[in-house]
Amino acid sequence: MKKTKLVGIIILGLAFLIGLIFFVIGYFKPKVAGIFIETDPPANVFIDGEEVGRTPYEVNRSPGELVIKLIPDSFQAPLTPYETKVNLIAGVQTVIRRVFADSEEGSAGEIISFERIAKEETSLTVVSIPDSAQLEIDGRDKAFTPHKTSSILPGGHTLVLSSEGFQERIIEVKTHQGYKLTAIVKLAKSQGQEVIETLSVTPTPSDIGKEMVEILETSTGFLRVRREPSTLGEEIGRVEPGEKYPLIQTDEKTGWFEIEYEEGKEGWISNQYARKIEGGSKLTPTPSKKVTQTPSPKVTPSPN
Structure with missing residues (x-):
């Protein structure tokens, strides 16, 4: 009986020692x-x-x-x-x-x-x-x-x-x-791509006679368009100084302007960097260039 217990203790001791050795090797093994x-x-x-x-x-x-x-x-x-x-x-x-x-x-x-x-x-x-x-x-x-x-x-x-x-x-x-x-x-600069002229929404013939908003100079070179009339509102687009957009409405509390910044898309801009102007026949559509894009190959990384 004592002999059996002794053998059991020896086996447990060896198992513990082997486990300890593997733990030490794994702990001190250089990570890559x-x-x-x-x-x-x-x-x-x-x-x-x-x-x-x-x-x-x-x-x-x-x-x-x-x-x-x-x-x-x-x-x-x-x-x-x-x-x-x-x-x-x-x-x-x-x-x-x-x-x-x-x-x-x-x-x-x-x-x-x-x-x-x-x-x-x-x-x-x-x-x-x-x-x-x-x-x-x-x-x-x-x-x-x-x-x-x-x-x-x-x-x-x-x-x-x-x-x-x-x-x-x-x-x-x-x-x-x-x-x-x-x-x-x-991103790679576009070279030798097909260029298509389209009419921008700033302004269009239908804007003649409407009240417009002109974007003023900003320190960043652009003005953020937000979903709500607040700096906490979600950014949904950007407009640039000198551009003109149809005015939808003015927020009574903040004074922010709601504009149509793209065809069918509306958003709010700060009145600090924009001013109201009257639409007129001198406002004519300006062609803007869009470049057809070619998707690049895909790569899927993952941790080791």
């Missing part, structure tokens, strides 16, 4: 971070000045800041290389995607990374180049960059970024509970 790079066309990859391979390139490295340089294959017109700094976070993967062109302005791409936050939270931050691009999330939520939200569910999401004079870019991302996903998106 991942990086994935994809380009069009393929490119040579340099990390901290050392050539490490070609795209598509994927590797695990120690966490910390790295200098990434990508030199694209160029068999015809020379393409512009790309260089950036990234900070690799332990346990997650950073994604770099680049579409090269013969100039920096014509190039596009994104850097997508994750950062740990509270376990019960899910967060998304989108930054764009150029700034103030229109952002559409899953075809419903619209905002302007930079944009941060914690009101997003874990799972796959479609981001569509657009800005006048730039090519639209579509990105597929996957958010995860306990992580903040940050997407830094570079």
Whole structure:
């Protein structure tokens, strides 16, 4: 009986010792971070000045800041290389995607990374180049960059970024509970795209004789259009100084103007940066140029 107890104690002791060893090894084992790079066309990859391979390139490295340089294959017109700094976070993967062109302005791409936050939270931050691009999330939520939200569910999401004079870019991302996903998106300037002339709503022939609102100069170069007559109202659009819009009504409490800023779309602007004017025959439609956009390839990053 005593012998059986002794054997049991020895087995339990060995099991505890083995478990302790595995725990210590796992605790002190260096944590790694991942990086994935994809380009069009393929490119040579340099990390901290050392050539490490070609795209598509994927590797695990120690966490910390790295200098990434990508030199694209160029068999015809020379393409512009790309260089950036990234900070690799332990346990997650950073994604770099680049579409090269013969100039920096014509190039596009994104850097997508994750950062740990509270376990019960899910967060998304989108930054764009150029700034103030229109952002559409899953075809419903619209905002302007930079944009941060914690009101997003874990799972796959479609981001569509657009800005006048730039090519639209579509990105597929996957958010995860306990992580903040940050997407830094570079839009390419439109070149050789089909240009279509359309009439702006500022003003139209039907506006003649109507009371109008003229947008005044602002420090930002634009004026926000909001859903309610208050600075707390949701931003639904933007208008620029010098433009004129039909006046719908004036809010008695705040003095804000409700205007038709797009055909069939109405919103409120601050009366501090706008003034009433009378419509007249001198107000004529002005053609504005819209560029047909071509969606870009998609990339779906995820934490390691």
